Amino acid sequence: xxxxxxxxxxxxxxxxxxxxxxxxxxxxxxxxxxxxxxxxxxxxxxxxxxxxxxxxxxxxxxxxxxxxxxxxxxxxxxxxxxxxxxxxxxxxxxxxxxxxxxxxxxxxxxxxxx
Amino acid sequence: xxxxxxxxxxxxxxxxxxxxxxxxxxxxxxxxxxxxxxxxxxxxxxxxxxxxxxxxxxxxxxxxxxxxxxxxxxxxxxxxxxxxxxxxxxxxxxxxxxxxxxxxxxxxxxxxx
Numbered sequence: 019x020x021x022x023x024x025x026x027x028x029x030x031x032x033x034x035x036x037x038x039x040x041x042x043x044x045x046x047x048x049x050x051x052x053x054x055x056x057x058x059x060x061x062x063x064x065x066x067x068x069x070x071x072x073x074x075x076x077x078x079x080x081x082x083x084x085x086x087x088x089x090x091x092x093x094x095x096x097x098x099x100x101x102x103x104x105x106x107x108x109x110x111x112x113x114x115x116x117x118x119x120x121x122x123x124x125x126x127x128x129x130x131x132x
Numbered sequence: 133x134x135x136x137x138x139x140x141x142x143x144x145x146x147x148x149x150x151x152x153x154x155x156x157x158x159x160x161x162x163x164x165x166x167x168x169x170x171x172x173x174x175x176x177x178x179x180x181x182x183x184x185x186x187x188x189x190x191x192x193x194x195x196x197x198x199x200x201x202x203x204x205x206x207x208x209x210x211x212x213x214x215x216x217x218x219x220x221x222x223x224x225x226x227x228x229x230x231x232x233x234x235x236x237x238x239x240x241x242x243x244x245x
Contacts, residue, residue, distance in 0.1 A: 022175075049231070051233075053235075058141065058237050058238075059237055060136070060138075060222055060235035060236050060237040060238050061176075061222065061224075061235040062235070063232050063233065063234075066231060066232070068231065074231070076232055077232070077234070108175060108176070110176075117164060117226045117227065117231050117232075117233065118164045118181065118183050118226070120178045120181070121176075121178070121233065123175035123176040123177075124175055125174065125175050126173075126174075126175055
């Protein structure tokens with residue numbers, strides 16, 4: 019079954035404690051992306067990756083890092099989380115090079131930073 | 133810069149009534165336009181998309197959308213709403229000029245029995 023998985027699904031942490039949210043896909047897609055969803059703001063793109071070792075900033079990259087060492091994994095790293103990073107995070111993947119192709123979303127990770 | 137506006141934050145309709153969700157976009161080139169649906173506690177699912185051709189696009193679950201270039205709009209419609217359509221709906225714009233997808237703020241649909 020084609021899947022995008024995220025772990026953890028829920029996380030409560032404290033300011034400044036480094037964390038990683040993992041994203042893994044089994045569709046052999048080149049393109050992967052991270053979004054955060056906040057009420058009234060929709061989804062905003064944090065980072066995306068066109069392929070292994072190729073990453074680029076989205077609209078709201080500040081405070082986040084990503085890496086793409088393998089095609090199937092695209093972890094999101096918060097080196098020093100702050101309360102304004104409390105949000106719902108989605109990983110997405112897309113096959114092919116065209117941005118017209120459908121993006122497939124993971125189930126989301128709800129992060130609370132105290 | 134590209135942007136999407138969904139003017140209605142909440143909409144309530146009665147089951148069986150028709151539905152129209154509004155979407156206005158701004159994009160400097162030919163846009164790719166999308167509608168996604170998010171059911172409670174779920175990720176997003178693509179309903180339909182448009183790039184070129186017939187300006188009325190059919191999607192899944194009985195939804196359709198009409199592209200109007202002169203109004204920079206891509207409104208989503210359904211002739212008869214079912215209770216299972218209660219969800220949040222997102223319009224998004226992208227294009228071949230880049231690899232970013234920009235979403236609107238979403239419209240939450242509630243369905244009255």
